[in-house]
Amino acid sequence: MEHVVIIGNGIAGVTAARHIRKESDKKITIISSESKYFFSRTALMYVYMGHMRFQDIQPYESHFWKNNRIDLIEDLVESIDYQSKTLKLKQSSGVKYDQLILAVGSKPNRFGWKGQDLKGVQGLYSKNDLELMEENTKGIKEAVIVGGGLIGVEMAEMLLSRDINVSFLIREKTFWGNALPEVDSNFVTQHLNRHHGLKLLFEEELDEIIADESGRAKEIKTKKGKTIPCQFVGLAAGVSPNVDFLKESELEVDKGVLVNPDLSTNQKDVYAIGDCAQFKTSINDRGPVEQVWYTGRMMGETVAQTITGNKMNYAPSHWFNSAKFFDVEYQTYGRVWAEPKENETSFVWKNNEREILLHFVFDKNSKVFKGINNFGLRLRHDLFEKWLNEQATIQHVLKYLKTANFDPEFFKTFEKDIVDAFNKEFNDSVELAPKKWWRKLMHDKV
Amino acid sequence: MGTTINYSIAGDKTQNLNTLQKIGLTLGSISLFIFLLTWVTGMTLTPNWLYLTAILFGFSAGPVLYAIGTYKGLPAGIKNNGVYFNSLTNRGALGWIGAIILTLFYVCLYWYGDWFGNGTGTDGANEGAVALFDPLSQIMRGAPADKWFLYGTFYTIAILFLGIKFMYKYRNSKYHLIRTVVVMFSQLVLAYMLPYILEGLNATSGGYYSLNPINSWPLNYDFMTGTRIDARIAPENQPLGVAYMVWGIILFLIVTPFVTYFVGKRWYCSWFCGCGGLAETAGDNFRHLSDKSLKAWKIERWLVHSVMVFVMLMTVAVMYSYFSKSEFSLMMYFPAVVGYSLLFGLLGLAVLLFIFLYFNGKGKSRNFMLVGAVIGMVMIVSMLLSYLGNDSQAFGISSDTIKKGYGFFIGAIFSGIVGVGFYPLLGNRVWCRFGCPMAGYLGIIQRFKSRFRITTNGGQCISCGNCSTYCEQGIDVRAYAQKGQNIVRAACVGCGVCSSVCPRGVLKLENGPEEERITDNPIIIGHEKHPTLRR
Numbered sequence: 001m002e003h004v005v006i007i008g009n010g011i012a013g014v015t016a017a018r019h020i021r022k023e024s025d026k027k028i029t030i031i032s033s034e035s036k037y038f039f040s041r042t043a044l045m046y047v048y049m050g051h052m053r054f055q056d057i058q059p060y061e062s063h064f065w066k067n068n069r070i071d072l073i074e075d076l077v078e079s080i081d082y083q084s085k086t087l088k089l090k091q092s093s094g095v096k097y098d099q100l101i102l103a104v105g106s107k108p109n110r111f112g113w114k115g116q117d118l119k120g121v122q123g124l125y126s127k128n129d130l131e132l133m134e135e136n137t138k139g140i141k142e143a144v145i146v147g148g149g150l151i152g153v154e155m156a157e158m159l160l161s162r163d164i165n166v167s168f169l170i171r172e173k174t175f176w177g178n179a180l181p182e183v184d185s186n187f188v189t190q191h192l193n194r195h196h197g198l199k200l201l202f203e204e205e206l207d208e209i210i211a212d213e214s215g216r217a218k219e220i221k222t223k224k225g226k227t228i229p230c231q232f233v234g235l236a237a238g239v240s241p242n243v244d245f246l247k248e249s250e251l252e253v254d255k256g257v258l259v260n261p262d263l264s265t266n267q268k269d270v271y272a273i274g275d276c277a278q279f280k281t282s283i284n285d286r287g288p289v290e291q292v293w294y295t296g297r298m299m300g301e302t303v304a305q306t307i308t309g310n311k312m313n314y315a316p317s318h319w320f321n322s323a324k325f326f327d328v329e330y331q332t333y334g335r336v337w338a339e340p341k342e343n344e345t346s347f348v349w350k351n352n353e354r355e356i357l358l359h360f361v362f363d364k365n366s367k368v369f370k371g372i373n374n375f376g377l378r379l380r381h382d383l384f385e386k387w388l389n390e391q392a393t394i395q396h397v398l399k400y401l402k403t404a405n406f407d408p409e410f411f412k413t414f415e416k417d418i419v420d421a422f423n424k425e426f427n428d429s430v431e432l433a434p435k436k437w438w439r440k441l442m443h444d445k446v
Numbered sequence: 447m448g449t450t451i452n453y454s455i456a457g458d459k460t461q462n463l464n465t466l467q468k469i470g471l472t473l474g475s476i477s478l479f480i481f482l483l484t485w486v487t488g489m490t491l492t493p494n495w496l497y498l499t500a501i502l503f504g505f506s507a508g509p510v511l512y513a514i515g516t517y518k519g520l521p522a523g524i525k526n527n528g529v530y531f532n533s534l535t536n537r538g539a540l541g542w543i544g545a546i547i548l549t550l551f552y553v554c555l556y557w558y559g560d561w562f563g564n565g566t567g568t569d570g571a572n573e574g575a576v577a578l579f580d581p582l583s584q585i586m587r588g589a590p591a592d593k594w595f596l597y598g599t600f601y602t603i604a605i606l607f608l609g610i611k612f613m614y615k616y617r618n619s620k621y622h623l624i625r626t627v628v629v630m631f632s633q634l635v636l637a638y639m640l641p642y643i644l645e646g647l648n649a650t651s652g653g654y655y656s657l658n659p660i661n662s663w664p665l666n667y668d669f670m671t672g673t674r675i676d677a678r679i680a681p682e683n684q685p686l687g688v689a690y691m692v693w694g695i696i697l698f699l700i701v702t703p704f705v706t707y708f709v710g711k712r713w714y715c716s717w718f719c720g721c722g723g724l725a726e727t728a729g730d731n732f733r734h735l736s737d738k739s740l741k742a743w744k745i746e747r748w749l750v751h752s753v754m755v756f757v758m759l760m761t762v763a764v765m766y767s768y769f770s771k772s773e774f775s776l777m778m779y780f781p782a783v784v785g786y787s788l789l790f791g792l793l794g795l796a797v798l799l800f801i802f803l804y805f806n807g808k809g810k811s812r813n814f815m816l817v818g819a820v821i822g823m824v825m826i827v828s829m830l831l832s833y834l835g836n837d838s839q840a841f842g843i844s845s846d847t848i849k850k851g852y853g854f855f856i857g858a859i860f861s862g863i864v865g866v867g868f869y870p871l872l873g874n875r876v877w878c879r880f881g882c883p884m885a886g887y888l889g890i891i892q893r894f895k896s897r898f899r900i901t902t903n904g905g906q907c908i909s910c911g912n913c914s915t916y917c918e919q920g921i922d923v924r925a926y927a928q929k930g931q932n933i934v935r936a937a938c939v940g941c942g943v944c945s946s947v948c949p950r951g952v953l954k955l956e957n958g959p960e961e962e963r964i965t966d967n968p969i970i971i972g973h974e975k976h977p978t979l980r981r
Contacts, residue, residue, distance in 0.1 A: 011909070043910035050528040052734075052915050059909045059924055061739060161527040163462075194521055293908050298973045316973055322906050322950040327523030327618075329951050331906065378951035381904025406903055406954050408945050410620040437958050 003027045004307060005087065005097035007077050011293055012274025013103030014038045015300025016307075021068050023308035028069065029095065031087070033076035035127045037062065042293055044130045045154045049161040054127075082250055082267045099307050102246070102257055102265075102272040103300070106239035106291055108151075115209030120217035121233040124155055133158070133234075140164055140231035144220050146206045147237030148175050150323050155234040156198055157326055165197040167228050169204045171237075181338055183348055184373050187357045191328045201226075209233055239291055241276040254278055256289050261313040263303045271306070273299035283314060285335060292321060318388040319371070320381060328355055333384035334371025336361050344370060347394065347425060349418045351376075358418065362394035369397045377414075378406035380438060390446040395430045398422055402435040466515030470508045477504025484575040485554070488563055495581040505600070506607045513611035522618035524947050526916070534870065535731050541870035549867035555597055556858045564593040586639070587646035598638055601724065605633040609727040621942050621955075625716060629723040636660050637720045644686065656690065660718050662697045664757040665884035667852060669694055672768040676775040703891055709957050710898025711888035712940025719884075721877060724866065725918065726941060729874025733918035733943065736873035742920055746880050746937065751814075753856060754886030755821055758796075759841065760848045762789055766829065766840035786833060790826060797822035803894040808964045811936075812894065856881060875918040879937055889936030897957040898940065900933035902926060905970045906952045913944035913953060927952050930970040934963060 004020055006013040009032040017028050043057040065072055076090040080100070087095045108123020110116045120136050122129060137143070143159050145152045148170030156166045172178065174185035175192070192198060205223040212218035219229045241256035252258040252266040256278030263271045274296035279288045290296075298316050305312040323330045336359055340346060347360045356376035362369050368391045372384065383404045387397055397404075401415045419432045463471070480501050483489060491497045517525055534540040554561040563574025572580055572590055579591035579599060609630045616622035641657035656666070656674055663669035678687035705713050715722040736742075768774055769785035776785065800819035804812050829840045839845060865877025878885050892898060900923070907930070913923035919937040923944045926933045933953075945953040 040909040040911060042908045043912075046910065046912065049526075050531040051526040052911055053530055056911045056915045059911065059928060063740075191521075196519070294905060297905075297970075301970075301973060320905065322908075324949040327521045329949065331951055378903070378954070381906055385904065406901075406951060408619060408621045408942060408954060409956075410624055412620065439958065439962055 001025065001027050002098040003029065003096065004099045004101065005095055006030045006101040006103055007087075008032060008103035008105055008274070008276075009034070009038045009072070010041060010103060010105050010274060010296060011038075012105075012296035012300045013101065015297045016101050016103065016273060016304050017070050017300075018068070019301050019304030020307055021070065023304060023310075026098075026308075027071070029071040029073060029097075031073045031075055031077055031089070031095070033074065033090070036072055036074045037065070039127065041125070044124065044127070045158050048130060048133060048158045078245065080246070080249065080251070080270075082270065085269070097269075099269045100271070101303055101307075102270065102276060103274045103296075104242045104246075104276045106275040107242045108235050109238045109240055110235060111237065113206050113208060115211060115217065115220075116235070118209055118211050118217045118233075119215055120231055121209055121235065123235040123239075124151055125239060137162060137164060137232050142228075142230045143167070143232040143234060144169060144206075144228055144230040145234040145236055147235065148172060148177070148200075148202075149179075149236060149238060150176070151239075152234070152236035153192070153323075153325050155236055156192075159232070159234075160195060160197050163197070164232070165199070167199045167201060167230065168192075169206055169222065170200060170202050171205050173203055175200070175202075178338055180373070181336065181340070181346070181359060183350075184336075184357060184359050184375070187350065187375060188325050188328065188330075190352075191325060191355055195326060206233075239275070241278065241289065243276055262306050262311060263299060263314055264306070271303050273303050279314075283316065286316070286319070294320065318385055320385075325375075328375050329378065331374045331379055331381075332372065333374075333379070333381065334361070334369070334388045336371040336373045347422055349414075349421050351414060351417075354412070354414075356414065360394060360397070367393040367395060369394045372397075380404045380406045382442060383438060386442060387446065392446040394422075395428065396446055398430045399433050400436075400441060402432060403438050403441050405435075464515050466518070467512050468515075470510070470512030470515060472508075473504040473511065474508030475504075477501045477508065480504075481575060484578060485562060488561070488566075488574040490563065490567075490573045490577050494578045498578045498581060501578065502599075502603060505603050509607050509611050510614075513614050517615055525615060526947070529731075529734060535734075537735065537871060545868055545870045548869065549863055552858075552862040552867050555593055556862060559593040562593050562596060583642075586642040589646070595642075598642075601720070602633050602638040604728040605720075605723045606630050606727075608730070609723075612727050612730050615730075616946060619942070619946055622946070625942070626727065628717045629726055632660060632718045633720055633723045636718075658720075659690070659693060659697075661720070662702065662714070662884055663694060664698070664754065664761070664887060665719070665721075665882060666694075667757050667760065667857070667883065668764075668849065670761050671764050671849065672771070672774065675768070679775050679778070698887075702888065703895075706888050706891040706898075707896050708898075710896050710938070710940050710955075711885070711892045712898070712938075712955075714888055715878060715885060715939035716941045721861070721865070721882065722939060725874040725878060729869050729918070732869045732874045734873070734915050735871065736875060736879070736918055736920035738914050738917070738920050738922050740922075743922075746920070747814075749880045750882065750886045750889070750937075753860075753881050754883040756852065756856075757883040759825060760845070760852055762793065762825065762829065763840045763843070763845035763848055765789055766832070767838060767845045770838040789829070793822050793826045793829070797826070803890070807894045815890075815894065818890075873918060873920070875920075875939070878939065879919050885937075885939075892938070893934060893936040895960075897960060897963070898934075899956060899958070899963045900926075900938065900944065901954045901956050902930055902932055903950075903952045903954065905930060905973065906950050908950055910949060912947040912949065916943050916947045918943070923953070930965075932963060932965050 004026050006017055009030045013030055017030055020026060020028055037058045038060060039058045046052045047054050047057060073092065075092050077087050078090055079088045085097050087097065089095065106125060108125050122132050122136060124133060137159065142165050144167045145155050146169045148168065152168060156168055159166050174182050175189045177185055189200060192200060207221045207223045209217050209220050217230065217233050219227055220233060221227050243253050243257055246257060247253050250267060256276050257265055257272035258280050259265055259272050259277045260280060263273055263277060265272055275291040277299065282288050295316065299314055302312050302314045318334050320333050340361065343364050344361050345364045350357045354376065359373040361371045369387055398419050401418060405413060415432055419430050422428060423430055480497055484491060530536050534544065560566050562576045563572055564576045565572060567573045576591050576593055576596050579596045582599065583589060583591035583595050609626050613623055613626050637658045637660065644657050668674055677683060678691045680687060716726055766789060769782045797819050800815045800822060804815035807815060832840045860881045861877045865881065868876060907927040909924055909928045911924050913927060917923050918941060919939055921935050921937055923933055940955055942955055945955060
């Protein structure tokens, strides 16, 4: 029986294992030094905030692994011998594989700041980081977070839940400026500012972290010379593939493990998926490294096909993502670039009181809908996926917006205001269609 | 699930109370003290109206002020910070103390009413705790209080004011606001005031329970017993008595299946029912304590449906015995043979419905519909044997014994002590999930013939587990959501909290066409090219 070994039990590795099991009887082993059982990385924050216990963020009960004959090894892989197809482990004896999947994830970026290894300075990515953060934030009052992105917001929310004041250093002029258009970014900033104890410092960069006598962070200095006292520094300036232990071997590694469209590497029977994979040529409009929950899952689904004999390239559909900035939910479908493309124009509708912002992007000439950033509402993924597939126009999307609304029953709706605003701004005459059962719309052609 | 980490508290908000929280706690504690004092010592405090006002005020204003203190100044949104660090909500010392006091309260209520001073004075006057409630009872029904009046009043206060707390906590959700107003109205007006006022108007056809128009059979398990029927058709109780009887039959036979078909069991369980009402309001802080394991689901299915079958069997047996009496009051309207025909007819109808649901249903669990049909057939045959043998008891057991057993084990121990007393230990829906026969009945309709489902929003789930954790019915919502699958479960009471706590906007309670409601092999949107997902 062939033996598939997966290094890493995050969403990518575990999805691969599940789908290989669906398709085959191969022996499957997952090796992880982080935790015995799979957990939802994106939910670590809720454990710190006391919403859930650690066992609650583990999606499968322990009998799941036995029932699906997926063996779990809790150990660290030190090196890989690609010729003899053997893994050297830290504690247990070597493991031989027939096919190997690298799903080793990422690690928080550290850009060589002075004092970045002091006590009280850390990123947030792994279970270990969560435990460290618990330890590092005991009884403290002030913290600094470096990097204005999603992990930074999560850390800020976590710290605030424990009554710890947070200064948030953001290098750009606006919040998450490399991903959000300015108006969206300002909208999020507005919401963040509503939270007491959180201070956003734009165009500020970390210069160095200064230690007290015990070797623990006591303050930081910014590049502009500002000093901020703090007992904790959260490093949230992005993550990069966790591939140090793979470097200096025959495996081709750049930022991440270099992969072909079918997720294979330059080594026979070795694949890389999830955060740690770097595509030699980008797929569609996507970056070479994708570090998102959903892409990890889709790569896992894809590699499982190849390994079980149905060779397949990674072919994700339209981009989608979601996040939550404190109390404001964010969903995005299609592409809304921070800087609009040449042929693109956008329609923005905002309700400050209810904290809702919709940012539609469409083609100037053909009016084809390109993407939406959605804050404070919920929208149906299925319909937007269909509209993107069928190149629906912005008018079509707006017309059926009522049906695309995914907010709970009885919630106030804003579709009429939105369509009126669009008609006014673009001198158009879109007529809002009454709400329909959404599945009916799925069967209609655009 | 193997790993347990004990996260201690650093700079935790729950340890530092603000002024409003302190005032709220003080008011609540004073009320609790007065009540415990009269309960434990049996002391009769005078003037009773003053102490009653103090108790009711403290129990009303206390929790509301505490809630305002907890959530004020925070933007509207989900506030579950520290739930697992708080001793009350994490099965800590406070949780245990709360559970023990609540349990003792129920034990006294059911079996040691004397402890509350229930009619222990001269000429049956009230003393102690119950005596405090005399003034209110006099106003509402022109008679002194009893232990059930005390219980009903506390129950209603809990739903009303912890309901206000719930609304403040979930003020960002109009669904919860409307639902909670209905729950509060239903308890205050339909379950509490209406029965007592009618009682005051001399409609004493069997006490509190039978005058509550939303307490439907089979939850109201003695709805069809002889004494109740006789009381309802007694000439002095007209027209109310017959009206209640007709309404009760319409409620379980027509309203329940129809409304459940259109909106799911939630209309009853989390909008109108008193048990559900208490769970949703007073029990909200304990919703995450429900057991999510597969094992618990298995136990749930056997238990809740066994209780349901038991109530149905009991009701049939009781009615059978009723018709076999030489004189029964309904005789004025029809002879015994019509009564027997009705019983056989209803059982036959149930069997036919089970068979229909089996052929109409989807998924593995439709096999249980065959089990239901077989049980119905066995009941028909054994009742037929009793009938042909001229036996006055159906199924060869005394219907009175069955009823007493049910009242003790299910009515008191299960629904009261375990159901509410154990809120802080087992969660707020133990009775609703494992015991309630009405929930069993509603659940079968919801699972097999309803337009209700929780829709999963394409591929947006991140498996975080908030939905499963905060599901009071112990449904592993995430297991469905992460597969892109709709949630169609008999147990779901449609409280909507999974949708509220979802950080990525993945879940929505919806009523829609039955077509594609159950999605066994969903496509995870965003990756349709993947073959295993398209099969």
